[in-house]
Structure formats: C-alpha cells, structure tokens
Amino acid sequence: MPHHFAEIAFTPMVKKVQEDLGSRASYARMEHLPHAVNCRLTDAEAGFIAARNSLYMATVSETGWPYIQHRGGPTGFVRVLDAGTIGFADYRGNRQYVSVGNLMTDDRVSLFFMDYPNKTRLKLFGRVKIVGSDDEVVLSRLEMPDYRARIERGFVITVAGFDWNCPQHITERFTPDEVRAAALLRNRRHLRGARGGLGFSERTIAALLGHAARGVTQRYIHIDEALRFAADMVAGEIAAILDQIERTGRPSRSEHEVGLVRADRGP
Template sequence: MDNFYSSDVAFTKTVKDIQTRKGSRRAYAQQEQAGGWRTDITPDIKAFIEGQTSVFLATANAEGQPYIQHRGGPAGFLKVIDLQTIGFVDYVGNRQFITTGNLVDNPKAYLFLIDYANRRRIKIWGTAKVIEGDDRLVAELMPADNKARAEQVILFTVSAWDANCPQHIPQRFDAADVAAALAARDARIAVLEAEVAKLNAAG
C-alpha cells in the first residue's frame, strides 16, 4: 500500500504523473519524505492569517463545479481557534448562498491568502461547515467595532497548508498604509521646514 502524504490532498496520481513528465516529481518526492506539508497552524502562520484583511474561499458543488468567493474585513476577522481550525463571521451579502449550498453538498474547501505588500501567499486545504444561529460564536469571532451584519459563521478545518515563493506576485500596498506613510512623511517634512526656518531666522 502506498504511503499517504499531507500534500496528497493536492498531488493526486494524475498530478504526480504530470510532475514526473515535466521533471519536478523528484523534488516533491523528497519534500514528502521529509514530512510533507504542515497540517497544523504554526505561530507564524497564525499571525499571518489573523493579520489579513482579505481571503478567497473556494468550494465546489455536488457536480464538482468550483466557486470562489471573496471575504474581507478588518485585520483579525479571520481567527485561528486552535491548531487546525480557522473561523470567521460570514457577513450579510448578496444572499445568493452559493458557498453555503456548496458546503451542504461537499464540505471540501480551500483558502487562498495573499499579502501583496510582502509578496507572500498561503494555500490551505481542508473542509468547512456553516454554523447558523450561534450568537455566542458570532460574538466571539466578530471583530470589535465592526458594523457588518452577521449572517452565519464558517468554521474551516485544516488538512494541509503550503506557502508559495514570491515569484510573480506584484507588490501592491493598501490605500490606508500608503496614506499613513504619506502622512508620516509630510509630518517629518513639516518638522524639517520649521527647523530650517528657525535656523534662517537665527542667522
């Protein structure tokens, strides 16, 4: 019987055959022998997850039709509950409920997190479920001072995760971060201009 590796959640036999044909299988086989992908959330990945303001959640329906939905909120809207569980409040939106329906038929799910400023991305495979009517859990997971209306909660159980290299990730910055940097620069310029004016007056 073949060994099972955590990366097998993505590396099916067909994928491995293609890796063999294209010359990358040996490197990934060595990675598997070394322990493969992590299946628990490490402290650095916890910090990364909880620092994000955006996430993409992928699901598929009973027929295998994929669907990707964006979810966003203030930093901390994604919460690591334990070593294998991520939770977040699903806010009221367009009320199509495609993700909700998909998870009823097929609990397999995938989270894609990307930090453009630091050119880092994390891929997380697992399963997800929708929790409705749990006010305590909503209160626990809802970020402070968030005015969004809660629809339900989504709990994601991690099967495996992998971090990609920064190659091909364009570097972008959030508008709020750019505004803060410009404000700090302008404040520094104002201080320097005041010092120059003071020196000129004294001279």
C-alpha cells in the first residue's frame, strides 16, 4: 500500500534521480507498506495546523508556471474540518487573484505549514474546491469570528497526502508575541531567583508576578483599600524593574529599589 505523499511526489524522473544519487533504496521502502499512510490527518497533524498563523500555498497556471503565495491570519485560521479535509476563508487582498485563477484550471495545491521556533515543517498535497460567498453554511465553518475582514470565498481542501520534514536548514524565527512571552518567562524566573537579593517577600512576589499592575490585588479579597493602593504603587515600581531587566539582563540596585526593599520588609 502507498505512502500517499511519496506516491505523488516521487514521479518516475524523481525516482531516477534518487537512483542516480544513491537515495532510492531508502525511499523505495515507503512504497511497500502494509497499509496506506499519510492520507488521513491524525491528532498530531490537526494540532500542528491549528497552531499555525500562516502557510505557503503553491498552484500552477494553465501555462505551466508555478506560483507560491503566502497566506496568513489569526492562529487557527486554517480549519481542520475532518481527517481528510481542511479549509480556510479567503479574505479580500490586493485583488490580483493569481491563485484563484490558477485553481480554475488546476485544483491541485501544495501547502507548507512552518513552525520556525521548533524548526518543524508539514508538507501537504491537496485538491481545492472554491466555495462562493453565497454558501453561508460552509463559510461559517471557515470564518474567524473576531477577525475583521471581508470574506470573498472559501477554500476547502481535500487532503491527498502529507509528510513531515526534517529540521535541517530551517532558520529559527520568532513572532513579537513569542519574544514577549519568552522575555516575560525569563524575567519571572529571574525575579523569583533574585527575590532574596531584592528583599521582597513571597507575598509581594506572588502578587506582582501574577497580576497586571492595575489589578494586582484583585484576587486578594481581604486586603483593604489602603493596602490595595499601596500594592498597586509597588506594582508600577516592579514594572520599572522588569524594564531594567529587559534592557540589561539583570536588575539594578538603585536607591529607588532599595527603598522598595525596605518598604516591603517594614520598619
């Protein structure tokens, strides 16, 4: 039984090149499996696709030229409809309609889903059905409720085969949100480890690391308004310390921070 991705990708000429360059034997094993594989999405593929906020989609024109387009949106904009079908809403863009035009004469696509931080790539072959704006039932399954953009059509893709790639030569890249999350985690760990040096109590550290400055004491229902106000002021000072850590990688021991330490310890 076939490995569905290999069955599509390994054409006779590709197999000849593999043979000439010495890799054919290892890939030939993919063609003699006890059952068909890589044609139905498992939880691993479904979860990976749902966690992406972009993809690359290749189509081919009627003149034979390939065209690759980047598609992006909120995380999860590509919907896994079932084990054999994915889809996404097509929002109004620059109105060139190159991909849409290509799909009118050839419904085949090749998709790349990239996870740059973890150097992981999922490749997928499929056939596209274009769904018009009048098909509200299907489009309702593809739209992102909180994404303010006009839907022109939907792409529903029947999975023909997929494969995971090795991480070699994938450059690590990070979104601003991923960088901010990593910096916050680092700073939280840094402050927890440095609490003895800074002199803050466990109570103050827990409050200041667990809440935004304005609502830092919302979970502490037995604190009176005066203490609530004081805690919110300290939260603002902690924000300055976090900024210092982000700039230099370590907290400074300014007189202002020493005053915080003393205030936290009490007279």
